Amino acid sequence: MERWMTAAEAVQLVKSGDRVFLHGSAATPRTLISALLARHAEMERVELVSISTLGKLDIDRPEVQKSFFVNSLFVSDSVREVVNGPYGEYVPVFLSEIPLLFERGILPLDVALVHVSPPDRHGYCTLGVSVDVARSAVRNAKLVIAQVNPRMPRTHGEGQVHISSFAALVQVDEPLPEVDYASRIGPEEERIGKLCAELIEDRSTLQMGIGAIPDAILWSLRSHKDLGVHTEMCSNGIVELLQCGAITNRYKKKYKDRVVTSFAIGTRALYDRIDDNPQFAFLDAQYVNAGHVIRQNPRVVAVNSAIEVDLTGQVCSDSIGTYQFSGVGGQMDFMRGAALSEGGKPIIALCSTRGKGESKIVPFLRQGAGVVTTRAHVHYVVTEHGVAYLYGKNLRQRAELLRDIAHPTHREALDRAITERFGPKLV
Secondary structure, eight states: OOOBOOHHHHGGGOOTTOEEEEOOBTTOOHHHHHHHHTTGGGOOSEEEEOSOBOSOOOTTOHHHHTTEEEEESSOOTTTHHHHTSTTEEEOOOBGGGHHHHHHTTSSOOSEEEEEEOOOOTTSEEEOTTBOTTHHHHHHHOSEEEEEEOTTSOOOOBSOEEEGGGOSEEEEOOOOOOOOOGGGGOOHHHHHHHHHHHHHOOTTOEEEEOSSHHHHHHHHTTTTOOSBEEBOSEEOHHHHHHHHHTSBOOTTOSSSTTSEEESEEOSOHHHHHHHTTOTTEEEOOHHHHTOHHHHTTSTTEEEEEOOSEEETTOOEEOSEETTEEOSOOBTHHHHHHHHHHSTTOEEEEEOOSBOTTSOBSEESSOOTTOOOSBOTTTOOEEEETTEEEEOTTOOHHHHHHHHHHTSOHHHHHHHHHHHHHHHOSOOO
C-alpha cells in the first residue's frame, strides 16, 4: 500500500465519532491538524485529546467547534478558550499516568496524529522532541498518521517508530515552534534563580518545570559542579550548563552520563543540539515521571511553579478559580520523587505578585481552584523575597513563614488574616 500522500488525503482516515490523539509541545503536527479541521463541515463528534500543544491551531473558530470536542490532558494557550467553553473539557491526571489511560482503554484512541523525523536507512523514524505520552499513543491507537519533517530532530531513547507502523505519511518542511524562556527573565525571576541556586548542592539531579523561572535558576548554576538532569522537560538552559561543564550526569543512578527527559521546548539552537545526540535520552513519561525511578537519583531538586499558594502551603498551579489554565502535569510526580530522594529538595518557586500587583500568596485559594500539590507535600517555597521552609512546621508557623516572603505591600493584610484564622499569638 502506498503510504505517502497529502495531508488532505491522510486525514480522510479520521471518521466522525473518532477519538484522535494530537502529538504535543514542539512536535505539534500543525499541518495534519489544519487539514483535519478543514474537514469540519463533513464531520461531527470528533474528540481531540492531547497534552500541551504549541502554535495557533484555529480550534476556537465557531464553525470548527461544532464538529470537534477538545478533551485536554494539559491545557495550553492554543486550546484554553475552547476548554473553558462548551466544546471542551479538562482531564485532571498526573503526566506519569496519561500513558495508562491509553493502555488500559480508559481513553481508547482511534487515531494518533504525530510529527516525526525522517526514517533512517533501517526505516525507523523518531518521535523527535516529544516522546512523553506520544509513545503510548502510537502503540495503542488503531491508526497512526505521521507528518515527516526534516527539521524534526532525530532523538535517542524510546521514541523510535518503524515506518510500517504508520497508516499514512505526509511529507512536510516546516519550522518547529520556538520558545525563548530566557527572554522573559526579569529582576524578580533573576532573584528567585539565585535563591534557588543557593539551595542546590553540587552533584544534585535536576528537574525543572516550564517557564522563565526554571531558566533563571539554570543560568544561576553555571559555577556548580557535576550536576545531573532527570526532568520531564528540557530547555535551552540545560544546554548552556552542558556547554560550560556544570552538568556531567556523572553521579546519577538512572541513565548515568545522559540527560533524561521526555520532551523539549526551546529555540532552534536547542533542537540542533538534541539532533542525533546520544547524550540525550528521550523516554516515556511513565518512566521519567515515576516516583520510584526519580527517588533513586541522589539529591533530586525539583523546581515547579504555581499560580497561588495559600497560607497553609496548598499549591494551585493549574487553574485560576474555576478557569482551567494549564494542568496537573508532572508537578506532583517530581515533588514527591524529590522528597523521597536522599538529600532531595522539592521547591515551589513563584514571583510574589501577578500582573496588577495582586499577591500570589493568599489567605485562601480562590473558590474553585485546584490543589495540585498538597500542603503535606510542600517543603520549600521561594519568591524573590526569600525562602520559606515549611516541612515539619505547623499551620501557623507555615503562615508566618509564607507571609515573610510575600511582597511587602501585602504582608500587613496577610498578618491580619493569620490573626483572624489562628487568633492572637500567645508565645
